Amino acid sequence: MPLTNVSLLKGSRTAAQKSAILDEIYQAMRETFGVPQDDKFMMITEHPREDFLFGRHFMNIDRSDDLIIIQLTVSDTRSVDQKKALFARIAKGLAREVGIRSEDIFINLVETRLENWSFGHGVAQYADRQPVAI
Numbered sequence: 001m002p003l004t005n006v007s008l009l010k011g012s013r014t015a016a017q018k019s020a021i022l023d024e025i026y027q028a029m030r031e032t033f034g035v036p037q038d039d040k041f042m043m044i045t046e047h048p049r050e051d052f053l054f055g056r057h058f059m060n061i062d063r064s065d066d067l068i069i070i071q072l073t074v075s076d077t078r079s080v081d082q083k084k085a086l087f088a089r090i091a092k093g094l095a096r097e098v099g100i101r102s103e104d105i106f107i108n109l110v111e112t113r114l115e116n117w118s119f120g121h122g123v124a125q126y127a128d129r130q131p132v133a134i
Contacts, residue, residue, distance in 0.1 A: 005073075010049070012046075021068065032089050068104060074110070
């Protein structure tokens with residue numbers, strides 16, 4: 001059930017690269033978070049330079065204009081080890097498939113409780129489910 005938002009500098013990626021970015025993030029979530037087939041709700045937003053600000057050297061990491069910011073809204077059911085595995089898998093896949101340096105991959109997880117999701121029909125489909133660690 002992750003909701004994926006990717007932000008990047010406008011014009012910095014081709015359509016094929018953007019597709020590959022989303023594919024790699026999805027595959028990483030499937031492999032490390034157990035995300036089901038077709039659980040794919042993903043968006044890329046491109047920002048003009050004046051609207052895409054970031055610390056080029058925050059935490060002693062040298063970032064370039066190739067930076068992508070990935071924000072994943074997920075249920076709060078994953079372990080720290082799963083999160084670490086997700087981050088590593090995303091970075092590895094994006095480097096391999098799109099040529100993005102690991103320094104230019106910023107990932108943020110926003111965790112929410114199961115009852116905070118409606119997948120359609122105005123119904124909170126997971127409201128009565130108990131959290132299950134995957």
